[in-house]
Amino acid sequence: MDAAVLDREYNARATTPDVLEILAEYRARTDAAKAVLPWSTHAYGPGEPERLDVYPAASGPAPVLVFIHGGYWRALDAADSGSMAPGFVAAGACVVSVNYSLAPAAGLDRIVDECRRALAWVHGNIARFGGDPSRIHVAGSSAGGHLAAMLMAPGWQAGMGLPARPIAGATLLSGLFDLTPIPHTHINGWMSLDAEGAARNSPALLPLPSGLPVVLAHGDTETAEFKRQTVDFAAALRGAGCAADLVPPRPGSNHFDLVFDFGEPGNPLFEATRRAMGL
Template sequence: MDAATLDREYNARATTPDVLEILAEYRARTDAAKAVLPWSTQAYGPSEPERLDIYPAGAGPAPVLVFIHGGYWRALDAADSGSMAPAFVAAGACVVSVNYTLAPAASLDRIVEECRRALAWVHGNIARFGGDPARIHVAGSSAGGHLAAMLLAPGWQAGLGLPARPLAGATLLSGLFDLTPLPHTHINAWMALDAAAAARNSPALLPLPTGLPPGFPVVLAHGDTETSAFKRQTSEFAAALRDAGCAAEVVPPRPGSNHFDLVFDFGEPGNPLHRATRRVMGL
């Protein structure tokens, strides 16, 4: 693709005319969740952005849903990322929303490292909040889907005191799994990726499927109105996971759904995406 086509294909906001209203709804629904659920903020690192919002399980030990927000690595916050908490807590889960330092203040290497340290904190501490560290399910949307997929890669866990397989499953909502096109797009204005950084942070180019147990459950989804590039990233990564023996399921999109309102589908009881995630979490 030429540069203009790449820019169109990876411009998620351009596919959603009411994107600003949806992003505002992220915060409103998170505020509503915090108004009705017990919750707390915990630090997992020394800087202010390195924090987690935790919505404890009603009774434990319970499966843990760790959610990583999107925003093309430069926007949003854990304070925008708790809309799914009421439904999953009601179903018996402990919910954790991960915050991280945004680009351009942080490189993608640093953002990935922060998310890995966040997972290590959850594994070591979530029992205090009713969560079962042996049943951690990671999820993320858009850039958060990419970060969630990076947590599946092998080779880094021992350095943070984690078992080789600290996760029990994943849900990836319209994630980016091959970043090699991005240095040629407008996104690089804030990401500053060179070819090497794009490759080492591309889950599709890492040996992550071989680090997962046979039958490892991964739920994937994309919006109905998304560009062909986002849809292809999901379908190709799902195929690679299946080839490696994982149980990768692509949930068909709700008619009219977009890149951003997938988060609402994820937290909507009765929605196929919500049901699929609950099923693989054992809820």
């Protein structure tokens, strides 16, 4: 594809005319969750963005859902990322929403490192909140789907004091798994990725885990490239021995409102994740 086509294919906002209203709803639904659930914020590192919100389990030890927000690595916050907490806490989980430093102030290597350190914090501390560190399920939307997939890759865990397999499953909502096109798009205006950095941070190009239950989904109205990224990664995970469940898109769903489907009990995406978590 030439640069103009790539720009169109990776411009998620252009596919969703009401994107700003949906992003505002992220914050409103998170505020509503915080109004009805116990929750607390904790630092996993020295920088202000290095924090996470914990919504404790009603009783434990419970499976843990660790959610990483999207925003093309340059927008949003954990304060926008708790809309799924009421549904999953009611189902018996402990929920954690991860915050991280944003581009362009932070490069992707740093953002990935922060998410790894956040997972290490969860593994070491979540029992205090009713969570079971042996049953951590990572999830994320868009750029957060990419970051959750980076946590699945083997080989980095020992450096964080983690067991070789610190997660028990994942849900990936319209993530980016092969970043090699990104240096050729407008996105690189804030990401500044070279070919090596894109490859180093591409979950599809890294060793894949085996034996994990993984739920994947994309929106109905997304571009062909966003859909391809999810379908191809699901196939690669199956080839590696994972139980990869590609949930069919809800008619009319888009790149951004997948987060609402994810948090809605009875929705196929919520139910697939609930089953993968053993709830």
